[in-house]
Amino acid sequence: MEENKKAINETEAVAMLHQFNEDLLPKKFGKIGKAWVALLCAVFLLGVYCYIIQLRRGLVITGMRDFVFWGIYISNFVFFVAISLVGSLVTAILYLLKVSWRAPLTRLSEIIAVAAIIFAGLIIIVDMGRPDRVVNMVLHGRIQSPIIWDVMVVSTYMVLSILLLYFPLLPGISFCRDHLKGIPKWQKRMYTILSLGWKNKPEQYKLVKKAITILSVMIIPVALCIHTVTSWLFASTYRPGWDSTNFGAYFVSGAFLVGSGGVVAGMYLLRRFNPSYEKYLTNTHFDRMGKLLVLLAVVYAYFSINEYLIPAYKMKGEEAHHLHELFTGYYAPMFWSVQFFGMILPIIVLLFKRGRRPFPMFIMAVLVIVCAWFKRYLIVIPSMSFLPVQEIPEAWKHYSPTLMEWAITGGSLAGALLVITFFIRYFPIISVWEVAEEKGVSTDIIYKHLHEGNEK
Amino acid sequence: MKQEEINDKGRRDFLKTAAIATIATTACGSLACSCSSKKAAVAEKVRLLSPDGEIVEIDSVYLNHHENMAVLSKHEQRMGIPGKKFVMVVDLARCKNARKCVTACQKWHYRPEETEWLTVKLMKDSDKAAPYWFPKQCFHCDNPPCVKVCPVNATFKRQDGLVLIDNERCIGCKFCMAACPYSTRVFNWSDPEIPFDIKDLPYSAETGVPARVGTVEKCDFCPDRAREGLLPPCVEACPNGVFYFGDENEDTVSNGDETLSFSQLIKDRSAYRFQEELGTKPRVYYLPPKDRQFPVERGYENLPDKLKARFKDVMEESHLLEKK
Ligand code: SF4
Ligand code: SF4
Ligand code: SF4
Numbered sequence: 001m002e003e004n005k006k007a008i009n010e011t012e013a014v015a016m017l018h019q020f021n022e023d024l025l026p027k028k029f030g031k032i033g034k035a036w037v038a039l040l041c042a043v044f045l046l047g048v049y050c051y052i053i054q055l056r057r058g059l060v061i062t063g064m065r066d067f068v069f070w071g072i073y074i075s076n077f078v079f080f081v082a083i084s085l086v087g088s089l090v091t092a093i094l095y096l097l098k099v100s101w102r103a104p105l106t107r108l109s110e111i112i113a114v115a116a117i118i119f120a121g122l123i124i125i126v127d128m129g130r131p132d133r134v135v136n137m138v139l140h141g142r143i144q145s146p147i148i149w150d151v152m153v154v155s156t157y158m159v160l161s162i163l164l165l166y167f168p169l170l171p172g173i174s175f176c177r178d179h180l181k182g183i184p185k186w187q188k189r190m191y192t193i194l195s196l197g198w199k200n201k202p203e204q205y206k207l208v209k210k211a212i213t214i215l216s217v218m219i220i221p222v223a224l225c226i227h228t229v230t231s232w233l234f235a236s237t238y239r240p241g242w243d244s245t246n247f248g249a250y251f252v253s254g255a256f257l258v259g260s261g262g263v264v265a266g267m268y269l270l271r272r273f274n275p276s277y278e279k280y281l282t283n284t285h286f287d288r289m290g291k292l293l294v295l296l297a298v299v300y301a302y303f304s305i306n307e308y309l310i311p312a313y314k315m316k317g318e319e320a321h322h323l324h325e326l327f328t329g330y331y332a333p334m335f336w337s338v339q340f341f342g343m344i345l346p347i348i349v350l351l352f353k354r355g356r357r358p359f360p361m362f363i364m365a366v367l368v369i370v371c372a373w374f375k376r377y378l379i380v381i382p383s384m385s386f387l388p389v390q391e392i393p394e395a396w397k398h399y400s401p402t403l404m405e406w407a408i409t410g411g412s413l414a415g416a417l418l419v420i421t422f423f424i425r426y427f428p429i430i431s432v433w434e435v436a437e438e439k440g441v442s443t444d445i446i447y448k449h450l451h452e453g454n455e456k
Numbered sequence: 457m458k459q460e461e462i463n464d465k466g467r468r469d470f471l472k473t474a475a476i477a478t479i480a481t482t483a484c485g486s487l488a489c490s491c492s493s494k495k496a497a498v499a500e501k502v503r504l505l506s507p508d509g510e511i512v513e514i515d516s517v518y519l520n521h522h523e524n525m526a527v528l529s530k531h532e533q534r535m536g537i538p539g540k541k542f543v544m545v546v547d548l549a550r551c552k553n554a555r556k557c558v559t560a561c562q563k564w565h566y567r568p569e570e571t572e573w574l575t576v577k578l579m580k581d582s583d584k585a586a587p588y589w590f591p592k593q594c595f596h597c598d599n600p601p602c603v604k605v606c607p608v609n610a611t612f613k614r615q616d617g618l619v620l621i622d623n624e625r626c627i628g629c630k631f632c633m634a635a636c637p638y639s640t641r642v643f644n645w646s647d648p649e650i651p652f653d654i655k656d657l658p659y660s661a662e663t664g665v666p667a668r669v670g671t672v673e674k675c676d677f678c679p680d681r682a683r684e685g686l687l688p689p690c691v692e693a694c695p696n697g698v699f700y701f702g703d704e705n706e707d708t709v710s711n712g713d714e715t716l717s718f719s720q721l722i723k724d725r726s727a728y729r730f731q732e733e734l735g736t737k738p739r740v741y742y743l744p745p746k747d748r749q750f751p752v753e754r755g756y757e758n759l760p761d762k763l764k765a766r767f768k769d770v771m772e773e774s775h776l777l778e779k780k
Contacts, residue, residue, distance in 0.1 A: 057646060057647075058644070058645055058646040058647060058669045058670055059628075059643070059645050059646075059670065060645040060646035062645075064645070065643075065645065066633070066639075066641075066642045066643055067639070069630045069633045069634070069643060070630060070634065127629075127630075128627055128628045128629055128670070129626070129627070129628020129629075129630070129643065129644070129669070129670025129671060129672075130626065130627045130628040130670040130671060131627075133608075133625070133626075133627045133628075134627065136608040136610075136625055136627050137607055137608060137627065139608075140608040140609050140610075140625060141607060141608065142606065142607060142608065142609045144604055144605075145604070145605050145606055145607040145608075145631070146605060146631075147605070147607035147629060147631055148607050151607075233631070233634075234634075236604075236605065236635070237601070237605075237634045237635045237637075238601065238635075238637035238734055239634065239637070242634075384634075
């Protein structure tokens with residue numbers, strides 16, 4: 001790929017561009033796609049319906065009580081924040097490091113980030129007892145509170161992520177505006193409005209590139225902040241398992257891992273349902289992402305060891321109680337499964353070249369994601385369940401989420417997937433001009449010819 | 457007879473100090489305080505500002521404390537009673553889990569039976585040590601973690617030492633519940649049932665009534681009572697004089713029967729604060745359960761089954777109960 005960078009002449013390059021445009025235009029969904037959308041919509045609406053019930057009856061419909069007062073809403077929030085970190089990893093960190101193979105992955109990771117962070121914001125409101133008073137955070141906000149820090153960094157991250165998704169998308173939107181045939185009027189209007197009068201001029205490209213660089217630099221500290229501050233929501237308390245100085249790094253490393261897992265799963269599914277993407281999301285991409293995953297999992301393992309082994313060495317008071325429950329007690333099956341399937345097994349499998357082919361990669365990525373969700377559950381819930389308290393009704397000691405709670409949580413996950421799905425349906429999920437640049441087409445040719453349709 | 461005399465004296469002393477306090481409050485111009493100070497002293501006619509802006513004279517017997525409090529402005533609710541520094545001392549040697557404090561508190565705040573701002577735990581400090589009864593309410597910490605984390609300043613620390621909650625501002629994030637290391641806070645998971653007579657009362661952070669769905673609440677040290685020169689209901693209700701309540705500035709605490717010097721009491725009896733190592737600086741002091749007046753079983757025998765279930769494990773562990 002890289003060796004023929006210089007060797008592309010103009011006619012070849014133009015033909016290549018046309019081919020890219022042809023391949024990467026958003027396409028109408030087939031049967032499976034439609035069924036998928038219908039399924040997501042159903043789950044999402046069910047969640048909305050249950051939330052309306054919760055609004056009317058209060059949080060009493062959940063399994064939470066005075067003892068375990070944060071449940072899967074909060075662990076799901078942590079999960080969303082975690083997975084959204086991948087946007088900054090692939091688009092910003094790899095971009096600034098000038099990693100060449102990242103181009104076709106940027107938009108996918110950025111839309112995952114945007115969808116996740118939007119639903120992180122929503123699910124935290126779902127957990128609130130008085131969502132009607134959110135505005136109090138502005139009217140009476142106190143800067144001392146980690147929640148206010150979280151609100152600030154999450155909203156900043158959301159804005160930066162949306163911009164980082166949107167700017168590189170402008171050429172794509174305008175191409176859709178001009179060349180997509182047989183689309184309904186509203187879709188055309190949407191493209192017209194969103195393309196902001198993009199004319200494919202070199203100056204415009206230069207501006208966009210500059211904006212990407214600035215945003216990439218800005219988003220990295222914010223990304224580290226969102227997850228560090230989220231970890232502080234727990235670490236700033238006295239509870240066993242949360243009261244840890246390692247929490248920021250532990251959360252961030254876990255977040256990069258699950259986010260990359262999300263991208264790999266997305267890559268695989270894109271290829272699976274649209275074979276024309278295979279030319280762009282190649283086996284080499286899987287191979288590289290596989291290596292990255294191993295690296296991230298090893299870093300995560302390092303912080304996990306810090307998190308569990310050192311307290312386990314001391315076995316201090318309530319901490320010991322908590323660790324016993326995780327290692328050998330009530331939560332042990334879940335704890336060891338997520339450690340093994342979500343961290344150790346992926347490291348082993350992906351160390352081998354054969355393990356880094358698309359299908360095994362996909363399986364590992366799904367394992368990483370599912371285990372990451374349950375890992376967040378294990379971080380949030382047990383810390384509240386095992387204080388040495390005797391006067392609590394038995395039923396409150398073991399929290400189990402109610403069906404409604406599951407429905408609302410499931411609805412939020414479906415909602416995030418819907419955002420990603422609709423994006424893939426209406427926008428080019430692989431950035432043509434960035435891929436062209438990566439393949440060595442000179443920028444002049446891109447500016448001149450990218451926008452030509454294939455219709456001549 | 458003699459006992460009663462002492463009783464009376466203790467109460468009078470406390471009332472006197474409280475009356476001074478309330479007069480001090482009057483100085484800051486609150487009409488509500490001025491009438492409560494009168495009530496504390498003579499309990500006759502009081503003059504009140506009616507909602508229509510007229511001054512009316514009412515027999516103080518008809519006054520409900522909640523109506524009194526409603527006149528306090530939000531600012532006054534947040535500042536606290538000037539010159540005061542409330543403390544509580546709990547004598548663990550005297551507690552036998554009579555649970556009168558719990559019910560009195562629930563009744564005073566119109567809370568259902570399940571909601572316990574004050575709970576009595578069965579504590580056991582180490583494996584072989586004998587358990588003892590341990591009443592626990594909010595400690596009104598001087599370095600309160602719950603206040604630090606509140607994003608909207610709905611939980612606040614007052615200059616009289618109290619940590620209160622404004623449930624008209626609370627957004628129900630439950631972060632304060634996570635931050636409080638003592639699990640003293642409770643949440644209104646559903647719409648609370650509110651008795652008819654207090655339904656329309658304006659809310660005050662000092663009384664905590666009426667309760668609101670989706671907000672947090674906890675023991676408030678009953679400043680509404682203090683403003684009237686009365687002890688908190690839990691203190692008054694305890695048949696064994698376990699709780700002493702008072703003012704650190706004046707160095708007096710009273711359990712209704714006797715009024716003692718606060719500093720002397722905690723010095724003589726080697727008082728401690730629960731989990732001092734956390735650095736939260738509680739305003740509740742415990743007198744160690746030394747020379748206990750009642751065997752632990754006395755607090756267990758006559759409990760309804762539902763309550764027995766809570767303590768069963770500890771009782772069995774301590775061989776005070778046959779394992780089944
Ligand atoms: S005991 Fe808990 S709720 Fe009360 S002031 Fe201390 S930290 Fe806050
Ligand atoms: S639940 Fe209410 S009082 Fe507690 S921290 Fe949140 S807003 Fe403050
Ligand atoms: S001081 Fe008041 S609120 Fe606190 S436990 Fe006693 S009666 Fe209840």
